[in-house]
Amino acid sequence: MGVEMPRPRYHALLSLGLALLVVRRSRRWQDALPVLVAGVLVDLDHLVDLAVNRRAGDVRYLILPLHAWEWVLGLLVRASRLRRGLAGGLAVHLALDQLNSVIRHPLFYWITVRAAYRFRAETPLVFPDRLRAGARWMQQSPLDWF
DSSP, X not given: OOOOOOOHHHHHHHHHHHHHHHHHHHOOGGGHHHHHHHHHGGGGGHHHHHHHHHHHTSOOBOOOTTOOHHHHHHHHTTOOHHHHHHHHXXXXXXXXXXXXXXXXXXXXXXXXXXXXXXXXXSTTTBOHHHHHHHTGGGGSOGGGOO
């Protein structure tokens, strides 16, 4: 079984689709921006994991501070257009990430669940072998990512 991880282009396509639906409904192109920002730029939190794991010399932790359903729920409390857009973009992103074959625990994308397991990149949260096979990019220079 090959390791399949959601690629940025899929996040961008889904976020763009949701953004277009939002604009069609609201008739305001500005409403698309939070959907796109949350749907794509949330992956910047992988830089936290990159720094922590490079220091450890191995893929030991999955912190992913922005990859959390708690953020979606928090954004929907007293939701404005901006907050609903951010919540929608993040929800689409997390739903796609849930299809990642590395993820073992069904509640992995709840930060409280990852915290309960001390953010360790181990069973029962993930399949460690699949994670290491798919996380080769963490060992590369950022110049090699493009």
